[in-house]
Every structure is written in C-alpha cells, then in structure tokens.
Amino acid sequence: MSTSQNSTPVITFWTRISQSSRDLVIALIVIASVFLLSAKLDLSEKFIEWALAHESLQLDEFPLVLFAAAFVSIWFSRRRMREMISEANRRIKAEHASQESQRMFKTLFDQGLCGNFIADIKGNILLCNQSFSAMSGNSESTLNLKKAIGARWDELCSKLQSVEKVDIPELTVARPDNAPWIVMARLTRALDNPQSQEKKIHGFFTDITEQHLAERELAVLLKENQALARHAMQVQEEERRNIAREIHDEMGQYLTAIRLELASLPKDKQHPLTEFAVRINSHVEHIQQAVRGLIHRLRPTALDAHGIAEAIEQLVNEWKKQHPAVDCQLALDKSCLSLPEKISIVAYRIVQESLTNIARHAHANHISIKLIGTRGILSDTLTIEIRDDGVGFNPHTPRAGFGLSGMRERVEAEGGTFNVQSQGKGVVISANLPLSTEPKAIQES
Numbered sequence: 001m002s003t004s005q006n007s008t009p010v011i012t013f014w015t016r017i018s019q020s021s022r023d024l025v026i027a028l029i030v031i032a033s034v035f036l037l038s039a040k041l042d043l044s045e046k047f048i049e050w051a052l053a054h055e056s057l058q059l060d061e062f063p064l065v066l067f068a069a070a071f072v073s074i075w076f077s078r079r080r081m082r083e084m085i086s087e088a089n090r091r092i093k094a095e096h097a098s099q100e101s102q103r104m105f106k107t108l109f110d111q112g113l114c115g116n117f118i119a120d121i122k123g124n125i126l127l128c129n130q131s132f133s134a135m136s137g138n139s140e141s142t143l144n145l146k147k148a149i150g151a152r153w154d155e156l157c158s159k160l161q162s163v164e165k166v167d168i169p170e171l172t173v174a175r176p177d178n179a180p181w182i183v184m185a186r187l188t189r190a191l192d193n194p195q196s197q198e199k200k201i202h203g204f205f206t207d208i209t210e211q212h213l214a215e216r217e218l219a220v221l222l223k224e225n226q227a228l229a230r231h232a233m234q235v236q237e238e239e240r241r242n243i244a245r246e247i248h249d250e251m252g253q254y255l256t257a258i259r260l261e262l263a264s265l266p267k268d269k270q271h272p273l274t275e276f277a278v279r280i281n282s283h284v285e286h287i288q289q290a291v292r293g294l295i296h297r298l299r300p301t302a303l304d305a306h307g308i309a310e311a312i313e314q315l316v317n318e319w320k321k322q323h324p325a326v327d328c329q330l331a332l333d334k335s336c337l338s339l340p341e342k343i344s345i346v347a348y349r350i351v352q353e354s355l356t357n358i359a360r361h362a363h364a365n366h367i368s369i370k371l372i373g374t375r376g377i378l379s380d381t382l383t384i385e386i387r388d389d390g391v392g393f394n395p396h397t398p399r400a401g402f403g404l405s406g407m408r409e410r411v412e413a414e415g416g417t418f419n420v421q422s423q424g425k426g427v428v429i430s431a432n433l434p435l436s437t438e439p440k441a442i443q444e445s
C-alpha cells in the first residue's frame, strides 16, 4: 500500500515530462549509478593499480581513449539522427502528396461527366462512378464488358499490353436492358497493385447514343429528301415532255393548217384580202417560231434524238446567235456521247440555266463551258464547269431566284456535288455527277 502511494508522484512526474527530459533523467541516473558503484567498489583505484602493474601495455591511457570513443559515437549518432529526421520528413511529405493526388483522382473519377470504370480483364466492373451507372441504366453490377462488347474486348485487352491507351471513336455496347448504347471510349492500363496478379483496365465512356441516333435519322431524312427531289425532277421533266408534245400536236397542227389555208387563197395582189392574208401568214409564222422555241426549251428534241453532246452544241449555238458579242467556248469530252439519260438531262439543264443567268445578270465578254468525264476508282464522274468573266455576285447572300437552287437540287438528287464560286469578278458554276450509283468493283492489275 505504502509502495503504491510513494510511486504515484514518480509515475505522474515521469508521464508528464517530455521524451528528451526522460532521456536526460535516464542519462543522469546511469552516470550517478556508475559514479556511486565506482566509488563504493574503488574501481578506478583497482584499475590504476592493475594498469601500473602492466605499464608496458600503456593501459593508463585507456580512459582518455574511452572518452574520445564516446565523443565520436555521440557525434555520429547525432548526425545519423538528423539524417533519419530529414528522411522521415521527406516520407511524410511524399505521403501527403500521394494522399492529395489520390483525393484528386477520386474526385475526377467520381465527379467526371464521363462514365469512368475499372474492370478486370474478364470484363467484370470492379468500380465505377455515377455517370457510368447512369449511362449503363444502373446495371453495372450485372454488366460484363466482355459479353457486352464481344470479341472486341479481348482484342482491346491484348492491344493494351503493348500500348498505354486505346481510343475507340464509336463502340456499340449491349446494355443488359437492351436499350441502345453507343459510346466513344478510351481504355488505359490501370496502375497495378504489385501484390495483385490480375491486370486491370481503366475505361472512360462518353455516351454518344443520342447524337448517333440523331445522325442516323438525319441521314435517312437526307436520303428521303434526295429521293423526293429526284422524283420531283423526274415528274417535272415528264410533265414538260407532255406539255411539249401537247403543244406540238395541238397548236402546231392548227398553225400549220392555218398557213396551208392561207397558201390556198388566190394570189391576186389587187384583192383587198391578200394583204390581210400575207400579214396573217407572217403572224402565224412568228407564233410557229415562238412555239418551236417553247417546245425546244421544254424538251430539247436533240437530247432524245442525238444525245447530250449534240443537244448542248445546239443550245450553245442558239445562244451564240442571240449574243454574237460574247465569246463562248465549248469543250465536250468524248465520254459525253454516252451518258445515262437522267445525267444528260441534269447536265443539259445546268448549261441551259447557266447561259440564261449569264445573259440576264453577268454582262460577260467570255464564257467557257466544259463537260469532262473522269474515271475514278469507285465511280466515273462527269464534271461540268461554266465560267464567265462578268460582274459576279456574292453567292453567300440569300437570293430570290430558283435557278441556282434548282441546279443544286438536281445535282444532289443524283448524289453529286454542286458549287458556285464568285470572287468579285466572274462566276464559276461547277458540278460533279457520279455516272454510276453502284461503286465499281476494284480490278486487280
């Protein structure tokens, strides 16, 4: 009982003082104990007596050597201590930095708008963020990427053994609830835990399903639109052909009949009706010419009879007659001799409308018209180019007319490209028309 009462203040004192004070107390106790023991047992005297007896060994120098050894070891241990403290500080700093980067990685992983996940090479999702859960329809626990992506998963995993990351612009993933899921993906090797034998894969998914579906719908609409435009053009051409025939058959017959009737009248110059007959004949002739021109514009007969090359030559010659001051050059490729009918009509209408536009708006001095066929790997192409050196215009400002938009519609309906260029002076109209819709088989040379 008395022992515990005595020891309590000592223990209390011991626990209150710092570690360095404790070390000092221990050192003082050890020194005092050694001093008391040495004084009690006369150790130094005995050592001196023994050293004197063996003077040849110079043992009386021993305390000084011990003192020097103690000094050196204290100095070394202090230096080692300092090294250990700075090493410990470095480690603490590195640990803080690592914790900070882990925290940042976790924030990026969890809060990222991309779907982030870590999966094993068997395709099981080990960890994922909320975005990934949301885009997978909260089915990440049942989702297996190997099943969802198929053989592509193994292919990607083996690729990741040789490269750091793999980017996939479009990847279709089978969602467990069968909803469409298309993503843009990046897969990287996850940092391996040295203790773990299993390789892991870190993936980022960006959901592009909506965009992809919208693009697909847009492509369908565009195709429908092209088909509609093509149909409208065909109907228009058909209708023009019918109107031309009707005018020719109905009006043309009667006009010819009137002229025949007039010709059968007596040619008596003195007769008062002769003058009227001559004038009527001239009017009818004028109407006949106008009707012929109209019929020709509605459906160029040369196009049906002799093909595009001759029809365009006729069109250009006719235009030149009406505009003798303008220098107009026409270059027709041999390939134009045998163009498909629908392409011939498009080409004819483009040249026709371009010449009309030049006459109406351009005030040009020189015109060049080229129709050239080019052989391509996938398909042959007809290139049409009409170039004038007139006043030009800004093709990017909206205009009221239908000529240019009609040309564009015709070309695009046939799967071609149409372009209008005008920079200050002159205009270049160009169109590329594929001559076969089916791609050509690539021939081996």
Ligand SMILES: Nc1ncnc2c1ncn2[C@@H]1O[C@H](COP(=O)(O)OP(=O)(O)OP(=O)(O)O)[C@@H](O)[C@H]1O
Pocket: 357, 358, 360, 361, 362, 388, 390, 391, 392, 393, 399, 400, 401, 402, 403, 404, 405, 426, 427
């Ligand atoms: N070769 C050209 N040189 C100068 N301006 C041109 C030329 N071709 C077209 N333009 C300009 O482009 C506009 C649009 O031409 P577009 O053929 O579409 O319509 P339009 O000729 O005015 O009318 P329409 O519907 O009868 O063809 C024209 O009004 C004209 O200002």
Ligand SMILES: [Mg+2]
Pocket: 353, 356, 357, 401, 402, 403, 404
């Ligand atoms: Mg026009």
